[in-house]
Amino acid sequence: MTRRTAANPCRARARAVAADDDHRLGLLREMLRIRRFEERCVELYSAGEIRGFVHLCIGEEAVSVGVHRALTPEDAVVTTYREHGHALARGLSTEAVLAEMLGRVTGCSRGRGGSMHLFDAGRRFYGGHGIVAGGLPVAAGLALADRMRGDPRLACCFFGDGAFAEGEFHETANLAALWDLPLLLICENNLYAMGTPLVREHAQIDLAARAASYGLVAWVVDGMDVLAVEHAARRAAQAVREGGGPYFLELRTYRFRAHSMYDPDLYRDKAEIERWKQRDPVALLVERMRAEDGFDDAGLDRVEKEVSEELGQAEAQARKGELEPPEDLLRFVRTPDGAPS
Numbered sequence: 001m002t003r004r005t006a007a008n009p010c011r012a013r014a015r016a017v018a019a020d021d022d023h024r025l026g027l028l029r030e031m032l033r034i035r036r037f038e039e040r041c042v043e044l045y046s047a048g049e050i051r052g053f054v055h056l057c058i059g060e061e062a063v064s065v066g067v068h069r070a071l072t073p074e075d076a077v078v079t080t081y082r083e084h085g086h087a088l089a090r091g092l093s094t095e096a097v098l099a100e101m102l103g104r105v106t107g108c109s110r111g112r113g114g115s116m117h118l119f120d121a122g123r124r125f126y127g128g129h130g131i132v133a134g135g136l137p138v139a140a141g142l143a144l145a146d147r148m149r150g151d152p153r154l155a156c157c158f159f160g161d162g163a164f165a166e167g168e169f170h171e172t173a174n175l176a177a178l179w180d181l182p183l184l185l186i187c188e189n190n191l192y193a194m195g196t197p198l199v200r201e202h203a204q205i206d207l208a209a210r211a212a213s214y215g216l217v218a219w220v221v222d223g224m225d226v227l228a229v230e231h232a233a234r235r236a237a238q239a240v241r242e243g244g245g246p247y248f249l250e251l252r253t254y255r256f257r258a259h260s261m262y263d264p265d266l267y268r269d270k271a272e273i274e275r276w277k278q279r280d281p282v283a284l285l286v287e288r289m290r291a292e293d294g295f296d297d298a299g300l301d302r303v304e305k306e307v308s309e310e311l312g313q314a315e316a317q318a319r320k321g322e323l324e325p326p327e328d329l330l331r332f333v334r335t336p337d338g339a340p341s
Helices: 009-046 061-068 084-090 094-101 135-149 161-165 167-179 207-212 226-241 270-277 281-293 297-320
Strands: 076-080 125-129 155-160 183-189 217-222 247-252
Touching: 009 061, 009 084, 009 094, 009 226, 009 281, 009 297, 061 084, 061 155, 061 183, 061 226, 061 247, 061 281, 076 084, 076 135, 084 094, 084 125, 094 297, 125 135, 135 155, 135 167, 135 183, 155 161, 161 167, 161 183, 161 207, 167 183, 183 207, 183 226, 207 217, 207 247, 217 226, 226 247, 226 281
Parallel strands: 076 125, 076 155, 155 183, 183 247, 217 247
Antiparallel strands: none
16 A cells, blocks of 8 residues: 655745745846946946947836746847847846947847847847837737747737837737737836926826727736736736737836936936835845845845856956957948848
């Protein structure tokens, strides 16, 4: 006779708690990695080592980290020009992204894209688009292609609240619902389209309600809470994969810095910025981990040290990359008839 041993509920509970602790620690590390990467980019830009436009997502880290936890390597990702966090959360190496920022050929776009046009076809990361709402039709096309091939994956598109002023959003939302596309639309509503506040641009500022008017399933989510973002993104992604059609998430978030490094940020009240900083997504998760997981200063210091070491090593390697030689500058450039120049 085989004796069956009952499962130990206390042991199972301990494993579950440990897994939950590890999961939150991973979320924290990823958000800190993005935060410290961008802070270093500010220093490099100020020193003249990074050129061109640079758009930072400091304050919005919960969006990229939370959503990407719901995606698989087979899914396609399309982003805006504020995409450093998305690229890192997607799995592009810190070295490859920083090398791109520094214009090195070892960068993810061979140094040709810079801050606004990170790209990695191998990871199905179809990068930053400099045109507001420009990535939406691309994402819809990727989703349509997947559906026509019968591939069980989705396309995820990140865009800002400013996209609602562009026809591309409305065309994409309409066709996505009409054709039942496997498309996950993520609106990063940070209340400002460049320097224009949402309330001065749109008569109806409930963006989820507007998306729902096209037949999309649409939810409003606290974009400063990485756990809430992840939970909503997982539910939405699962529904899309199961044939539930396109979903729309309005993630209400806030960028702590100006629109770009060139922007003097004269259009926002400083008190408003400080109020939003009280809901810093990194600090909110740390507070929760302290209260529920017994997380302490020593644990935070370890994570900070790991992130700092990774960033330092990545920068050292990125600097070893070469600049593109002048004789190769027309490589990949096509004439109007499609022939190499």
